[in-house]
Amino acid sequence: DQQVKQNSPSLSVQEGRISILNCDYTNSMFDYFLWYKKYPAEGPTFLISISSIKDKNEDGRFTVFLNKSAKHLSLHIVPSQPGDSAVYFCAAMRNYQLIWGAGTKLIIKP
Amino acid sequence: DSGVTQTPKHLITATGQRVTLRCSPRSGDLSVYWYQQSLDQGLQFLIQYYNGEERAKGNILERFSAQQFPDLHSELNLSSLELGDSALYFCASSNRTSLDTQYFGPGTRLTVL
Numbered sequence: 001d002q003q004v005k006q007n008s009p010s011l012s013v014q015e016g017r018i019s020i021l022n023c024d025y026t027n028s029m030f031d032y033f034l035w036y037k038k039y040p041a042e043g044p045t046f047l048i049s050i051s052s053i054k055d056k057n058e059d060g061r062f063t064v065f066l067n068k069s070a071k072h073l074s075l076h077i078v079p080s081q082p083g084d085s086a087v088y089f090c091a092a093m094r095n096y097q098l099i100w101g102a103g104t105k106l107i108i109k110p
Numbered sequence: 111d112s113g114v115t116q117t118p119k120h121l122i123t124a125t126g127q128r129v130t131l132r133c134s135p136r137s138g139d140l141s142v143y144w145y146q147q148s149l150d151q152g153l154q155f156l157i158q159y160y161n162g163e164e165r166a167k168g169n170i171l172e173r174f175s176a177q178q179f180p181d182l183h184s185e186l187n188l189s190s191l192e193l194g195d196s197a198l199y200f201c202a203s204s205n206r207t208s209l210d211t212q213y214f215g216p217g218t219r220l221t222v223l
Contacts, residue, residue, distance in 0.1 A: 006152075015122065025135055027222070036214075041216075041217075042194070042216055042217075043112060043114070043200050043202070043214030043215050043216050043217050044153070044200070044214045045112070046211035046212070046213070049211070089152060089153065095156070097155065097165075097168075098143075098212065099155070099156065100145075100153045100154075102150045102151060103150055103152050104153035
């Protein structure tokens with residue numbers, strides 16, 4: 001049973017445009033959500049997080065939106081840059097345990 | 111550099127063998143997590159240790175075991191290896207007092223031939 005789903009295996013976006021990565025979850029008890037970025041041959045790196053009591057968190061070019069009623073969160077990257085090309089994982093936390101999505105490969109086209 | 115170190119970086123072995131993967135957490139982090147990432151798949155949580163004690167278990171096979179030592183480094187032992195165990199194994203650490211992030215090591219790539 002996949003509690004955290006990233007339904008798009010890959011996404012291609014033009015440099016300078018907005019990248020929107022989506023994530024759906026099934027367990028309403030998750031209390032914290034995180035996005036990680038992963039380059040090939042490296043471990044995942046924390047990007048941004050949001051508490052379940054909020055609906056938006058912003059950090060520079062990265063904004064995460066949480067829609068609890070829809071059990072959906074999204075990561076917006078504006079503007080997209082070539083260095084943003086990576087695999088992005090959505091993760092949900094409960095009791096300090098992270099449940100991970102399968103990842104979305106983001107490709108930024110020049 | 112996340113501050114989490116993992117050795118070895120690559121490991122090639124044969125079916126039926128046993129290997130040990132090692133992880134040193136960030137300074138001050140008490141929690142260590144182990145994950146497996148198979149080809150084109152997300153991370154699968156295996157097991158968590160906190161200050162030397164097992165705290166949570168995920169999809170860890172009985173052939174696999176782990177421990178965390180008094181100096182807080184951790185080892186993941188994989189035995190009776192099968193071809194399907196070939197994967198990237200990541201270790202992460204966190205400061206349990208924070209709801210925040212897990213910091214990941216660079217991973218160990220295990221190839222079982």
